[in-house]
Amino acid sequence: MLEFWQSFFSRGSFIPHGHCYLWQTPLVWLHVTSDSLIAIAYFSIPITLIYFINKREDLPFDWIFAMFSAFIVACGITHIFEVWTLWYPTYWISGSMKAFTALVSLSTAVLLVGLIPQALALPSPGQLALANSLLEAEIFERKQAEIALQKANDELETRVESRTAQLKQQTLQLEQTLLELQQTQARLIQSEKMSSLGQVVAGVAHEINNPVNFIYGNLTYAEEYANNLLEMADIYEKLYPNPLPLVKEKLQDLDLDFIKADLPKILFSMKAGTDRIRDIVKSLRNFSRLDEAERKLADIHEGIDSTLMLLQNRLTSTLDFSDIEIIKSYGNLLKVECYPGQLNQVFINILNNAIDAFEEDNEAPLITDRINSKTIKISTIIIDGKWVEVRIFNNGPGMRKEVIEQIFDPFFTTKPVGKGTGLGLSIAYQIITEKHQGELRCISAPGRGTEFIIKIPISLKSTL
Structure with a gap:
């Protein structure tokens, strides 16, 4: 009997579990960290359950929570032994702890089966009626809110479509203006008749500068309006992640996620384009100076x-x-x-x-x-x-x-x-x-x- 207990608590001829991992430091510490965190989590859960039982004194079947806490703590201890046996091969103690965990968890499972019928009978009609009444009131409020949000979404869609059309038109005008500017620039650079370059380029720069400034000035407002509308859509999605079927279908047709991702890119590219044109216009003005007659x-x-x-x-x-x-x-x-x-x-x-x-x-x-x-x-x-x-x-x-x-x-x-x-x-x-x-x-x-x-x-x- 003495030999049994000596072998039970001793390392015996076993080797530490770390040998199975070839003592690879990353692998060993992966298991140490994982098992330690699992054990901490297992030890924290019973504390939460006990706190819950103490706060809810009217809670029936509180003993089942104690059973849960016992086998969860036992599970945590087994993970502690997983860390221990990496260096100390006391596998009899580790195995006994697992056996104890199995006994407690099996007992809990058996008791839980017998408890289920009683637990199913717990809800009271008064509580259900009150919950149902509150739920109906909430559903009514949500329907009203969804109707209002649907209306706002329709307005948002209309405004976004209108603004997108305007932005596309402005983009086309901007591209056409840029193309004309590049063509004019190419002709002027290739031509060596610089006596007339100043007048031509200054006129082109002046004519281009006005519409470019108009577009550039409106881009800030367009970005602000778009951000406000998209922010409103985000608020709706956060408040009501499961909209009514009609709203959900409309959102799918609209592809709001694509609009959210693409619209800022469109605005950014337009702003970059106008910045580029303004730089070119400024350079053209500096390049073609109307001062050929005097120093x-x-x-x-x-x-x-x-x-x-x-x-x-x-x-x-x-x-x-x-x-x-x-x-x-x-x-x-x-x-x-x-x-x-x-x-x-x-x-x-x-x-x-x-x-x-x-x-x-x-x-x-x-x-x-x-x-x-x-x-x-x-x-x-x-x-x-x-x-x-x-x-x-x-x-x-x-x-x-x-x-x-x-x-x-x-x-x-x-x-x-x-x-x-x-x-x-x-x-x-x-x-x-x-x-x-x-x-x-x-x-x-x-x-x-x-x-x-x-x-x-x-x-x-x-x-x-």
């Missing part, structure tokens, strides 16, 4: 940024052409006395040539300053307090010496027939050297990229 103080950086905005479509990637990275290193420049519109023409001609060089020779050898990407670097500095120097460098294929010697000659071009007139850089040279009394130089070599250096005086007085 004025202007921000060189603003002109460069406006030009880059107009060329954004050419700078982004396509199926056969990767993104061109723009690296700007701007100095702390003062405003320069110049012809802003003509300077913008110089910038766009040089940048267009850089982009053309990338497009014409995608297989050009890489140079050391090029890091697996097409790059245009733009830098500005002040020299001797009198001059502004703008450098525009691209890491494209570069040019041969004989090409550089003719690059500023009128009608000279290396592009195929129909791709260029050969006047762009010639006009740029004339604008810088004659109109601004400055310098325009080109430094290039095959495989080493190309750099244009623009040097103009800050004011006419500084050149005297």
Whole structure:
């Protein structure tokens, strides 16, 4: 008998359960954590039941709750032993606890079967009548509320459909406006007759700006109205998750979930589109300055940024052409006395040539300053307090010496027939050297990229 109890409480020749898990730490702790949490849950349930019994003194058959509590506690202890036997193989104690749990749970099950007929007879007619009366009143109130909500939902559907139609129409107008703007922009950029560019673009920008501002201003109200209506629908769904069949059928036909998900996307895309158009219009205004007849103080950086905005479509990637990275290193420049519109023409001609060089020779050898990407670097500095120097460098294929010697000659071009007139850089040279009394130089070599250096005086007085 003594040997039995010694073997009962001893480890004997058994090995810890952790050996079955090969002592894999994640697996062991998975079982430890799971069994521990289950045990905690099992121990907390009887506490809740006992608290419930104490608060409900009129509760019949309270002893069955005690039985439930006993076998739940026993179940919790078995899970504690599951953790224990991972390291200490006292399987006799663990098995005995399981046997005790089985005995208690089986006894509870047997007693519960005999208790069922008595439990079924518990409800009193008075309580049922009162509950039924309250239920009927609640049903009546819910029907009235559902009728009101159905009416509101119908109004919501009508307003959403109306607003959606308006938004679609505005979207079409916006797309058409954007298309017209892009077409106009393309024609103006390709054309080198910049004398009339300012008037044309300014007129287009003015005509486009008014309807775009109207659409942009109304988008906020449209988003607010839509959010209010969708919020009302959410409140209805929370209050009445099981609507009347008629309402449920209407909601299914309406596909309200799709509207909730899609409408914010539509509004967001429209706002992004109008923001894009407004930026383009602003850039067009900055680019085409109506000041060709006289010099004025202007921000060189603003002109460069406006030009880059107009060329954004050419700078982004396509199926056969990767993104061109723009690296700007701007100095702390003062405003320069110049012809802003003509300077913008110089910038766009040089940048267009850089982009053309990338497009014409995608297989050009890489140079050391090029890091697996097409790059245009733009830098500005002040020299001797009198001059502004703008450098525009691209890491494209570069040019041969004989090409550089003719690059500023009128009608000279290396592009195929129909791709260029050969006047762009010639006009740029004339604008810088004659109109601004400055310098325009080109430094290039095959495989080493190309750099244009623009040097103009800050004011006419500084050149005297």
